[in-house]
Amino acid sequence: IVGGTVATVESHPWVAAIFWHSKSKEKVFRCGGSLISACWIITAAHCFPEGSQASHQCFSVTLGKNALNESDPTMEQTFRVDQIFIHEGFNNSEQNYNNDIALLKLMAKHGKCVEETNWVKTVCLPPPLQSLQPGVTCEIAGYGKEKFGLWYRSQYLKKAQVNLLADNVCQQKDYYGNMVNNNMFCAARPDWSQDACEGDSGGPLVCEVDNRLFLFGIISWGDGCAMENRPGVYTKITNYNKWVEEKTNLPSITAG
Numbered sequence: 001i002v003g004g005t006v007a008t009v010e011s012h013p014w015v016a017a018i019f020w021h022s023k024s025k026e027k028v029f030r031c032g033g034s035l036i037s038a039c040w041i042i043t044a045a046h047c048f049p050e051g052s053q054a055s056h057q058c059f060s061v062t063l064g065k066n067a068l069n070e071s072d073p074t075m076e077q078t079f080r081v082d083q084i085f086i087h088e089g090f091n092n093s094e095q096n097y098n099n100d101i102a103l104l105k106l107m108a109k110h111g112k113c114v115e116e117t118n119w120v121k122t123v124c125l126p127p128p129l130q131s132l133q134p135g136v137t138c139e140i141a142g143y144g145k146e147k148f149g150l151w152y153r154s155q156y157l158k159k160a161q162v163n164l165l166a167d168n169v170c171q172q173k174d175y176y177g178n179m180v181n182n183n184m185f186c187a188a189r190p191d192w193s194q195d196a197c198e199g200d201s202g203g204p205l206v207c208e209v210d211n212r213l214f215l216f217g218i219i220s221w222g223d224g225c226a227m228e229n230r231p232g233v234y235t236k237i238t239n240y241n242k243w244v245e246e247k248t249n250l251p252s253i254t255a256g
């Protein structure tokens with residue numbers, strides 16, 4: 001996250017840290033994610049190289065984490081990954097990460113996955129047709145870089161505020177043109193001072209509707225970070241309610 005502030009995980013208790021375990025047993029931070037039910041994490045498809053569906057045992061997920069390189073057993077809950085579902089239409093042939101959405105099923109321990117605490121909670125998906133007006137302020141969170149081009153990631157969880165941009169603005173030639181399609185939306189700070197950055201992808205963009213927070217976006221891509229006319233691009237979750245239901249068998253989300 002560029003700009004913004006250090007966050008405590010209590011303020012974004014659905015934030016997940018996804019790790020990859022190398023052959024030499026090294027644990028490498030891979031991506032952010034969001035907890036949508038006790039056993040399910042929603043994240044970005046591009047976090048997983050081809051063939052990842054078969055290598056689910058190489059990944060683990062930690063919830064309740066304030067800092068990447070410190071661990072606090074009273075807050076944290078860690079799980080192995082039981083299954084990875086990458087969207088069938090995920091496609092990067094146009095370098096725009098179309099359908100950048102994936103689900104991770106956590107491996108239960110003694111028949112249970114996540115236990116809800118002050119530091120670990122689920123986030124709601126928005127109803128399928130819920131749309132938001134351009135200009136609405138939403139919040140992003142992650143452990144990614146604080147500046148484009150740094151070689152290291154932020155040690156701490158950070159959060160920032162970005163405003164939704166109209167599609168016709170983001171699709172202008174001096175923005176992203178037709179790289180941005182209807183499966184995506186853009187968000188940025190009007191003064192370009194806050195943005196998601198490398199390492200934040202997969203993580204949440206949440207917006208308030210009727211005093212409740214909903215997960216509207218998955219941090220997906222962008223040209224650099226916090227650059228003028230280069231907003232962050234997010235997967236539009238409301239296009240995927242059906243897909244999420246199918247994969248997770250979670251009850252459908254209805255308005256009201």
Ligand code: 4AZ
Binds near residue numbers: 201222226231
């Ligand atoms: C990334 O590489 C990334 N500024 C995520 C978000 C943005 C840029 C890069 C948006 O994960």
